Amino acid sequence: MAICRTLALLATTCAFAIGGAALAAGITVHDARNRDVTISDPARIVSIGGAITEILYALGFEDRLAGVDATSLYPTSALRDKPNVGYMRQLSAEGVLGLNPSLVLAVQGSGPKETMDVLEAAKVPLVLVPETFSEQGLLDKIKLVGHAMGADARAECLTAAVSGDLAQLRDLRAKVTKPVRVMFVMSLLNGRAMAAGQNTAANEIIALAGGVNAIDSYEGYKIINDEAIVAARPDVVLSIERSKGSLEAEAVFVHPAFAMTPVVANKAFIAMEGLYLLGFGPRTAAAARDLSVKLYPALAPQAERFTPAALTANCRQ
DSSP states (O other): OHHHHHHHHHHHHHHHHHHHHHHHHOEEEEOTTSOEEEESOTTSEEEESHHHHHHHHHTTOGGGEEEEOTTOOSSTHHHHHSOBOOOTTSOOHHHHHTTOOSEEEEETTOSOHHHHHHHHHSSSOEEEEOOOOSHHHHHHHHHHHHHHTTOHHHHHHHHHHHHHHHHHHHHHHTTOSSOOEEEEEEEEETTEEEEEOBSSHHHHHHHHTTOEESOOSSBSEEEEOHHHHHHHOOSEEEEEEOSSSOOOHHHHHTOTTGGGSHHHHHTOEEEEEHHHHHSOSTTHHHHHHHHHHHHOGGGHHHHHTOOOGGGTOOOOO
16 A cells, blocks of 8 residues: 555656656747747736636636736636736736736737837747637637646646537527628717628627628728618627727617618617627637527527536636
């Protein structure tokens, strides 16, 4: 028995030694800049991007977070407990580097460019995480973050849970017989709608929920005129909830262009929390399920049987 205990202790000690050696040798991550970044000490992380923070918490690395950005709204403890380096597109190099990080994980599109140039020139490893709005892009994001942390097994656990959720979502989506046309409106500025086109998080979440993006003539987010709104013929307007300045249903319903579409006839306006809806983190399948039920109330009984595994999976060790 003593021999067995000794062998077990040696095996455990060896495992820790091997893990430590791997970190000492460095972990290599291929990031959104098409560059290889070597990470030797992922002990103090600044996380820039709500989905990245959410993934780090899901993998059990919240204790390593030295700071987060203002989009890190989930879990709520992130912004409550961690220093806030500001909005992901308005960062200051001093604010990030002042936290003495050993690794910066930033979602692709973080900025401004001048700040990112300074961070890239610093001696701290900077990994830009690709932002690809697709099922595979979501899984790849989780795997990359997990690999950067030296936690491939945890990442595999989380991607398996998310993959299962996406499969359940496909089954739910298959019940849709007549897809509705959805226009995602970020804002109404002086009566002009800023709407999401193709190759956006909004476009993909609409598709995941079983809808059709009413805008198919451009990519990204653009301000469109009244004629374009009428031509798009949306059945539903989708938007995000903000702490202030949220688009309200009434502003859409009294708009003269939307009045000439099915939106007003249907009184169809949906608003959901922004990170949940568009973040493309572990909760994306759950968000798409919730949106699908709002678009297609008849799917509610089946949706109630869809319990997203990513919300309860234990992938933290």
